[in-house]
Amino acid sequence: MSTETRARMSADDRREQLLRAGLRAFSRGGYAGTSTDEVAREAGVSQPYVVRTFGSKQELFLQVLELACAEVRRAFERVLADAPFDPEEPEDWGRLGHAYTDLLADRDLLMVMMHGFAASGDEQIAARARAGMGAIYAVVASTGCTDEQAEEFIAQGMLLNVMLSIRAHEHLDESLPLAALTRCAFGEALEVLT
């Protein structure tokens, strides 16, 4: 019937595609602010299909959030696998930080994490967010650094999250104080993101 044959996918491939579509869609509007129809359009399928594939909108969001956290975690794991890591070596922390700023460049992962944190009024979402953060912290802690060093690193990451989510890096000329904070937080990574 349709001129372009609708590509039939295996359920697994389709699920993967829907998760990616959900990542992009939820990134913009968050859990409550994004309709399942937007996710469907993003993926090029019908809205009921999205809902049925995951059972509910909530379950879809939970899996998208998990995907985002896992992506961050894997990026860190890759850095640690690439070369030995010395917690007392600032350059090694730089490699880890660089992996994170690279990840934040596409914005979708970042925003889904932020929405996950914020939407933690829903206990199920909160639980998934805790699991994700715990796993990420565990990887950082596995370097053998002190708790304080790991905490400091994560804290810097959370600041980057916030600054990027409010698009501080795109408005450096509006507020001098905020611009100073932005420059200090991003350092030389600022050019990459703009």
Next chain:
Amino acid sequence: MSTETRARMSADDRREQLLRAGLRAFSRGGYAGTSTDEVAREAGVSQPYVVRTFGSKQELFLQVLELACAEVRRAFERVLADAPFDPEEPEDWGRLGHAYTDLLADRDLLMVMMHGFAASGDEQIAARARAGMGAIYAVVASTGCTDEQAEEFIAQGMLLNVMLSIRAHEHLDESLPLAALTRCAFGEALEVLT
């Protein structure tokens, strides 16, 4: 008609009350996830009245977000006004941090800020969030500390925001890594919050 005479308020008093109600309501569900009807019930007035008082739901949220940011800013200003501040004195930073953890105890300010950050897909909300963050940073920077010191302080604050929003402090027994991060982030403030 009604047995209990409905207290008529001046428009200013009512506006103030609605902002407080909005703070509590939006704290739970965020911008998209909270109906104007919930705000109305929280304040004990009718839904249309809430909308008409602020013109739109968005304008209400913007003002609530501004209120939350201003409250944080004022808390810092109070600390700096109370006693001289030496950026090289860890105890002075402790006073500032203590003011923040005290503020976070009621959760509403915190969550509204997080929702404001996350809802920054809406450019107007993003702008208001940038203004709020800029003002808060300006107060911290006014101590004469270095940009790095201020950035470090704000970063710690953002981590506290995230940990509290996902209720990490209420689930210390579930995930060892997350518990370690929580304890390290909150330090002795942990008891106050639980």
Next chain:
DNA sequence: TTGACAGGTTATCAGTCGATGCCTACCGTC
């Protein structure tokens, strides 16, 4: 050839939401 399963759609619904219009009741003032 047939049939059954899996991928996917269309139609539809019951509920919710933000907003608007119109009405009422209270209060100060002349």
Next chain:
DNA sequence: GACGGTAGGCATCGACTGATAACCTGTCAA
């Protein structure tokens, strides 16, 4: 004591949303 302005409610609307049900269709085994 009439009157006008303002606080605030009530009814209602049109748009949207998540979910369900029923149906269609390509593919592969027997």
